[in-house]
Amino acid sequence: xxxxxxxxxxxxxxxxxxxxxxxxxxxxxxxxxxxxxxxxxxxxxxxxxxxxxxxxxxxxxxxxxxxxxxxxxxxxxxxxxxxxxxxxxxxxxxxxxxxxxxxxxxxxxxxxxxxxxxxxxxxxxxxxxxxxxxxxxxxxxxxxxxxxxxxxxxxxxxxxxxxxxxxxxxxxxxxxxxxxxxxxxxxxxxxxxxxxxxxxxxxxxxxxxxxxxxxxxxxxxxxxxxxxxxxxxxxx
Numbered sequence: 001x002x003x004x005x006x007x008x009x010x011x012x013x014x015x016x017x018x019x020x021x022x023x024x025x026x027x028x029x030x031x032x033x034x035x036x037x038x039x040x041x042x043x044x045x046x047x048x049x050x051x052x053x054x055x056x057x058x059x060x061x062x063x064x065x066x067x068x069x070x071x072x073x074x075x076x077x078x079x080x081x082x083x084x085x086x087x088x089x090x091x092x093x094x095x096x097x098x099x100x101x102x103x104x105x106x107x108x109x110x111x112x113x114x115x116x117x118x119x120x121x122x123x124x125x126x127x128x129x130x131x132x133x134x135x136x137x138x139x140x141x142x143x144x145x146x147x148x149x150x151x152x153x154x155x156x157x158x159x160x161x162x163x164x165x166x167x168x169x170x171x172x173x174x175x176x177x178x179x180x181x182x183x184x185x186x187x188x189x190x191x192x193x194x195x196x197x198x199x200x201x202x203x204x205x206x207x208x209x210x211x212x213x214x215x216x217x218x219x220x221x222x223x224x225x226x227x228x229x230x231x232x233x234x235x236x
Contacts, residue, residue, distance in 0.1 A: 047087075048084075048087050048088075048091060049083075049084050049087070051079070051080060051081075051084050052080065052084040052087045052088050052091070055077065055080060055084070055088050056088055056091050056092060056095075059088070059092070059097075059100050059104070060097065060100065063097075063099075063100055077104065077107050082111070082113050085104070085107070085108055085111070086108065086120070088104055089101055089104040089105055089108060089120070089123070089124075090120075090123055092104060093123040093124060093126070093127040094123075094127075096127060096130070096131070097127075098127045098128050098130070098131045098133055098136070099133075099136070101123070101124060101127055101128075102124065102128065102136055102139075102140070105120070105124055105140075108120075109143070116147040116148070116149055117149075118149055118152045118155035118156065118159065119155055119158075121140065121143075121144050121159060122155060122158045122159050122162060124140050125137060125140050125141070125159060125162050125163065126162040128140060129162055129163060129165070129166030129168060130166060132166070134168075137163075137166075137168060137171065138171070141171050141174065141175065144175070144178070145174075145178060149182050150182075151182060151183045151184040151185070152182075152184055153179070153184045153185060153186070153187055153190065155184075156175065156176075156179040156184050156190065157187075157189050157190050157193055159175055160172050160175060160176065160179075160190065160193050160194055160197070161193050161197070163175065164193065164194070164197030164198065164200075164201070165197075167201060169198055169201050169203050169206065172194065172197065172198065173194075173198070173206060176190070176194055176210070186213070186214075186217070188218065188223045188226075191210065191213075191214040191217075191218075191223075191224070192223065192224050194207070194210055195207045195210055195211060195214070195224060196224065198210075
């Protein structure tokens with residue numbers, strides 16, 4: 001049985017200090033939020049930091065002024081982190097700034113952290129080829145031939161398509177051989193891209209060996225009429 005004294009104590013009003021503590025606790029409960037919801041999303045793809053945006057703008061202004069390539073590119077990139085430098089390169093390529101993208105890529109290759117990625121070459125070759133810069137495309141492909149890359153069939157498919165879309169038939173054939181050298185096994189998309197692309201450029205004789213390889217791998221060439229190149233080569 002609860003004593004009357006205990007009962008009386010339970011009915012006593014809270015002190016002012018106790019009230020303040022209760023009020024503070026209530027406010028804390030009401031205002032607490034999940035801090036993770038306030039974090040900015042991780043930047044990926046072509047999302048640029050402030051420093052990267054400033055570098056892109058500065059490089060473009062310097063190019064418009066006709067500043068020498070080295071003096072325009074090097075100082076503005078030296079202060080950037082790895083992710084920002086790569087983002088600047090990819091953004092310039094996406095904007096069609098082919099020569100600036102090549103200059104930035106040259107600087108990236110000098111960095112101690114540089115490890116080649118085929119998709120960077122796809123970005124570079126695509127923008128250079130779209131501008132018809134034959135010697136610069138040759139230069140980029142010469143870099144590629146000296147690299148050591150992991151197998152990447154999808155990446156090579158994109159590269160082949162970029163070269164063939166710009167009419168660089170022999171470079172596409174060279175990259176096909178390079179693809180096999182690096183154990184990137186050709187798939188149906190590879191053969192369809194290469195055979196249809198080369199033949200559309202009127203180089204029928206170049207595909208005889210490729211057709212034979214495709215037939216050896218897949219038993220027939222029926223898949224040439226089944227694979228939609230545009231749909232199969234859009235991922236990056």
